[in-house]
Amino acid sequence: MKMNINDMVGKVFTSVTQDGREMVFANDTERFKFYHYQDCCESVYIESIVGELSDLEGEPLLIAEEVSGEIPEAKEDEYIDSRTWTFYKFATRKGYVDVRWLGESNGYYSESVDLEYELV
Secondary structure, eight states: OBOOGGGGTTOBBSEEEEOSSOEEEEOSSEEEEEEOOOOTTEEEEEEEEESOGGGGBSSBOOEEEEEEEEOOOOOOSTTOOEEEEEEEEEEETTEEEEEEEEEEESSSSOOOOEEEEEEO
């Protein structure tokens, strides 16, 4: 099920994990998964995380927002014509975390991050 990132505000997560290709916020009843369904000729991954993911556990989420845009830069790879960054900003009373995703493609494929919701 697709959800909006704003639906995460106020929720308390017992686990926040990432493996470079997906990020999961979970508790005993629900799970929010940030990911990208990989297709040909594109790549979307977590490039950097500023802050401690553990700061997002055990306290209500106060901030959950997304900011994205294209990266205007010189062509460095003959197969990559488009780059998109997406920042996810999260905060609880314990701390603030910035997660930067980078999407790269030949310009014909999605570079966006998907958010999936499921009841567990």
